[in-house]
Amino acid sequence: MNPLIEAAKDGLTQGWLMGGMTIVFLAFFVAWSLWAWAPFNRKSMEAAARMPLDDGFPARGDL
Numbered sequence: 692m693n694p695l696i697e698a699a700k701d702g703l704t705q706g707w708l709m710g711g712m713t714i715v716f717l718a719f720f721v722a723w724s725l726w727a728w729a730p731f732n733r734k735s736m737e738a739a740a741r742m743p744l745d746d747g748f749p750a751r752g753d754l
Contacts, residue, residue: 726732 727736
């Protein structure tokens, strides 16, 4: 068969594969975003956000 036609066929197959992977990754990103912004996850996310500021010492009002 003509090598140009073979290359075009391979490119078409790879295009469908890349499009499918884009859809899969987009679905994972949307699912992760919904999980991260879910109301039931608020306390753990706020605690994680404060973690870099926690130096292990009690706050002034806690003394």
